[in-house]
Amino acid sequence: MKTLAQLLNEIRPEFDFTASRDFLLDGMLDSFDMVTLVATLDEAYGISIDGVDIVPAHFRNLDALSALLRKYGAAP
Amino acid sequence: MNFLFRRKRIGGLLTVVPANEGSFLEEMRRFNFPLNRSLKLKEVMGYDKHRLAQDGLCVSDLAVYGLQHLFAQGRLAREDIDALVLVTQSPDHLMPPTSSIIQGRLGLKQDMLCLDINQGCAGFVVGLIEAFLLLEQPSIRKVILINADVLSRKTSPKDRNSFPLIGDAASITVVERDTEDSVIHANLKMDGTRNEALMIPAGGLRMPSTAATAVLEDVGDNNLRAKDHLRMDGSAVFNFVQTEVPPMIERLLATAEVPMDAIDWFLFHQPNRFMLEKLADKMRVSPSKMPNNVVEHFGNSSGVTIPMAITLNLRAQMMAQKFRVCLAGFGVGLTWGSMLLSLGRLSFCESIDYPNTAEQRHDE
Numbered sequence: 001m002k003t004l005a006q007l008l009n010e011i012r013p014e015f016d017f018t019a020s021r022d023f024l025l026d027g028m029l030d031s032f033d034m035v036t037l038v039a040t041l042d043e044a045y046g047i048s049i050d051g052v053d054i055v056p057a058h059f060r061n062l063d064a065l066s067a068l069l070r071k072y073g074a075a076p
Numbered sequence: 077m078n079f080l081f082r083r084k085r086i087g088g089l090l091t092v093v094p095a096n097e098g099s100f101l102e103e104m105r106r107f108n109f110p111l112n113r114s115l116k117l118k119e120v121m122g123y124d125k126h127r128l129a130q131d132g133l134c135v136s137d138l139a140v141y142g143l144q145h146l147f148a149q150g151r152l153a154r155e156d157i158d159a160l161v162l163v164t165q166s167p168d169h170l171m172p173p174t175s176s177i178i179q180g181r182l183g184l185k186q187d188m189l190c191l192d193i194n195q196g197c198a199g200f201v202v203g204l205i206e207a208f209l210l211l212e213q214p215s216i217r218k219v220i221l222i223n224a225d226v227l228s229r230k231t232s233p234k235d236r237n238s239f240p241l242i243g244d245a246a247s248i249t250v251v252e253r254d255t256e257d258s259v260i261h262a263n264l265k266m267d268g269t270r271n272e273a274l275m276i277p278a279g280g281l282r283m284p285s286t287a288a289t290a291v292l293e294d295v296g297d298n299n300l301r302a303k304d305h306l307r308m309d310g311s312a313v314f315n316f317v318q319t320e321v322p323p324m325i326e327r328l329l330a331t332a333e334v335p336m337d338a339i340d341w342f343l344f345h346q347p348n349r350f351m352l353e354k355l356a357d358k359m360r361v362s363p364s365k366m367p368n369n370v371v372e373h374f375g376n377s378s379g380v381t382i383p384m385a386i387t388l389n390l391r392a393q394m395m396a397q398k399f400r401v402c403l404a405g406f407g408v409g410l411t412w413g414s415m416l417l418s419l420g421r422l423s424f425c426e427s428i429d430y431p432n433t434a435e436q437r438h439d440e
Contacts, residue, residue, distance in 0.1 A: 032113075032121075034311075036116045039116075050354075050358060051351070052319050054318070054354075056311065
């Protein structure tokens with residue numbers, strides 16, 4: 001299983017996601033990247049992230065993403 | 077707000093799309109956007125081809141061409157039209173109503189009602205509600221509902237958030253009385269406090285179009301847009317749809333006392349494939365019952381996408397038999413509406429192209 005940072009790097013290979021506390025503020029993810037990431041996570045973890053959870057707060061950093069995945073019973 | 081109608085039906089559906097086609101991957105090259113990210117977006121959102129107005133094409137041009145086609149095919153008679161309801165966000169002019177322009181160009185009778193409604197992605201449901209209400213009048217036996225938009229003309233080609241998904245199109249829906257005791261349930265909600273989520277800021281009287289409103293501004297992520305252009309808060313609209321639409325459908329079906337699994341087709345507005353897949357997941361609806369392929373073939377044409385989902389995917393079925401369908405539209409306003417009705421045994425259900433040149437249109 002790939003790590004969250006590896007999955008993020010498949011979408012934006014030019015950034016180090018382990019070094020940022022706010023991907024959105026740092027310009028590392030835009031709204032289309034968030035959508036692509038949700039599709040990637042759904043497939044990688046066999047889950048379906050509810051559309052109402054696709055909000056910036058869940059995509060700011062690795063901790064927030066890990067918490068989102070745990071909500072769906074997925075272990076990042 | 078709930079609505080209940082009896083003895084009304086959709087008699088036929090025609091969609092009209094400009095023959096001119098844009099390609100997402102070609103356009104992405106203009107943005108200097110990495111190919112791998114474009115390919116992922118294409119896969120996830122369904123962006124591929126979209127139909128675009130050119131040479132000043134207007135809503136009335138698409139509508140007149142479609143209605144002339146129906147007259148020529150003997151599907152509709154001019155004198156039978158008692159009301160013409162046009163739903164559009166891109167009228168030919170601020171005034172007069174574009175429905176009046178269509179009436180005049182077609183030489184329709186004076187003893188009729190022409191009405192413009194400013195609505196977008198919920199516009200098919202809103203337009204049907206208006207058409208059914210008009211049919212309560214003894215003097216109105218047939219309403220022509222036209223949904224049409226040419227919003228590509230008001231979208232910045234340099235705005236990656238909007239331009240790839242926009243499509244131009246028109247639909248013509250014959251709405252009439254039903255000899256069977258049909259029952260139609262609908263509901264509609266509006267929230268004007270969120271009116272700025274989808275907006276063209278300039279061009280009305282609050283902010284008239286000037287040289288300044290035509291200037292492209294950097295709005296982030298390398299997107300350039302002017303105040304004359306369509307502005308969409310994509311995240312806010314996505315969250316609105318995912319929050320409001322599933323409970324709306326639950327309420328509609330509860331009111332009608334119809335279980336979810338009794339619905340043959342969920343025919344929803346088509347903003348993009350991802351949004352529809354998320355809705356289907358949340359509502360536990362089989363994706364096979366909810367077509368989501370309009371955007372990839374034609375783009376998002378606001379209120380036309382529901383008729384287009386039908387003419388694209390269900391033409392033969394809708395001519396042959398009746399289905400229990402659930403419609404849902406959601407968008408500008410903000411507005412969200414749904415409708416449960418029996419749909420089928422249509423007298424026509426087809427899609428035609430609006431040719432690129434006047435010569436080709438004349439030959440039709």
